[in-house]
Amino acid sequence: MKIANLKFNSNLFLAPMAGVTDFAFRSIARNFGAGFSYTEMISAKGLIYSKNSEIYKKMLYTLSNEKPVAVQIFGNEPKIMAKVCQLPEIQKFDCIDINMGCPAPKIVKNCEGSGLLKDLKLAKQVAESCVKASSKPVTVKMRIGYEINSDISLELGKMLEEVGVSAICLHGRTKEQFYSGNVNYEIIAKLKSKLKIPIIGNGDVFDFNTYQKMKKTGVDAIMIGRGALGRPWIFTSIFQNNFKVNKKLVIKNHFNLLQTIYSEKFIINHMRKHLLWYVKEMPNANKLRLILSNINSINQAFELIDKIF
Numbered sequence: 001m002k003i004a005n006l007k008f009n010s011n012l013f014l015a016p017m018a019g020v021t022d023f024a025f026r027s028i029a030r031n032f033g034a035g036f037s038y039t040e041m042i043s044a045k046g047l048i049y050s051k052n053s054e055i056y057k058k059m060l061y062t063l064s065n066e067k068p069v070a071v072q073i074f075g076n077e078p079k080i081m082a083k084v085c086q087l088p089e090i091q092k093f094d095c096i097d098i099n100m101g102c103p104a105p106k107i108v109k110n111c112e113g114s115g116l117l118k119d120l121k122l123a124k125q126v127a128e129s130c131v132k133a134s135s136k137p138v139t140v141k142m143r144i145g146y147e148i149n150s151d152i153s154l155e156l157g158k159m160l161e162e163v164g165v166s167a168i169c170l171h172g173r174t175k176e177q178f179y180s181g182n183v184n185y186e187i188i189a190k191l192k193s194k195l196k197i198p199i200i201g202n203g204d205v206f207d208f209n210t211y212q213k214m215k216k217t218g219v220d221a222i223m224i225g226r227g228a229l230g231r232p233w234i235f236t237s238i239f240q241n242n243f244k245v246n247k248k249l250v251i252k253n254h255f256n257l258l259q260t261i262y263s264e265k266f267i268i269n270h271m272r273k274h275l276l277w278y279v280k281e282m283p284n285a286n287k288l289r290l291i292l293s294n295i296n297s298i299n300q301a302f303e304l305i306d307k308i309f
């Protein structure tokens with residue numbers, strides 16, 4: 001499958017996840033076979049007003065093994081979105097993805113993220129302005145609708161295809177569902193069968209069985225989010241029952257990669273969260289979580305990792 005001119009080594013993609021999918025995590029997932037990855041969502045307005053701030057520079061940092069890689073932006077003002085698409089910092093990415101799925105109240109209340117699912121005309125304008133402004137393919141990641149039982153996916157999908165969006169990722173839930181209830185595979189299959197552009201299916205893929213369920217919808221690629229937390233090797237292990245991974249090496253590599261641009265203080269804070277995910281399937285996970293949540297230096301973390309894994 002291709003998105004515009006982009007080719008992928010695998011049709012399993014790593015989902016954009018705020019606070020998670022920085023260059024280090026993406027790079028690890030790519031080495032384990034993820035075919036495509038995205039930055040975490042980045043505010044278009046924030047970028048326009050403070051693109052030289054260290055925070056944004058770090059959010060936009062990429063490594064060479066990440067190609068192709070997408071940047072994900074969110075916003076609701078077509079002109080600002082277009083301006084952002086033209087920034088050299090954004091055009092260095094292979095693809096620009098627009099977030100129309102984030103259900104967080106502070107985003108939705110500004111009619112951004114899944115807030116756009118309540119105003120399809122505006123959603124279309126946002127996408128169109130990005131397509132016109134960008135020389136790179138523009139994609140959209142969305143949910144199936146806003147209200148609990150709504151389904152605007154086909155209506156919006158057709159509008160997006162018409163204005164030149166190159167692919168759509170559909171998380172098979174509504175905004176109001178957040179993460180509850182089941183993924184609606186029929187709606188994903190319907191979108192796939194009615195549109196010409198590639199469709200990426202997303203939601204609740206954690207293992208081979210759930211991968212198969214999503215695959216049956218006929219989608220062109222499958223995106224994994226939570227299933228990769230603490231398991232960035234899922235892109236390989238999903239197809240190999242007895243896949244053995246050297247967790248110690250992966251985790252230390254995760255720390256080492258972060259040291260490329262982050263301070264020790266930031267890394268410790270950030271990796272506490274990842275360490276809790278890395279131990280979540282271990283028999284004594286609760287005890288380990290307590291120990292690991294108190295790390296205060298990289299050396300101390302490495303000593304603990306040597307003991308635990």
Ligand SMILES: Cc1cc2nc3c(=O)[nH]c(=O)nc-3n(C[C@H](O)[C@H](O)[C@H](O)COP(=O)(O)O)c2cc1C
Nearest residue numbers: 015016017018040041141171203204205224225226
């Ligand atoms: C911690 C976390 C952060 C997320 N941040 C983003 C984000 O920045 N942009 C986005 O489009 N979706 C974001 N999502 C949603 C995921 O990309 C994905 O659509 C969702 O988790 C469903 O897929 P899953 O069942 O494989 O996790 C986030 C999800 C999680 C768990």
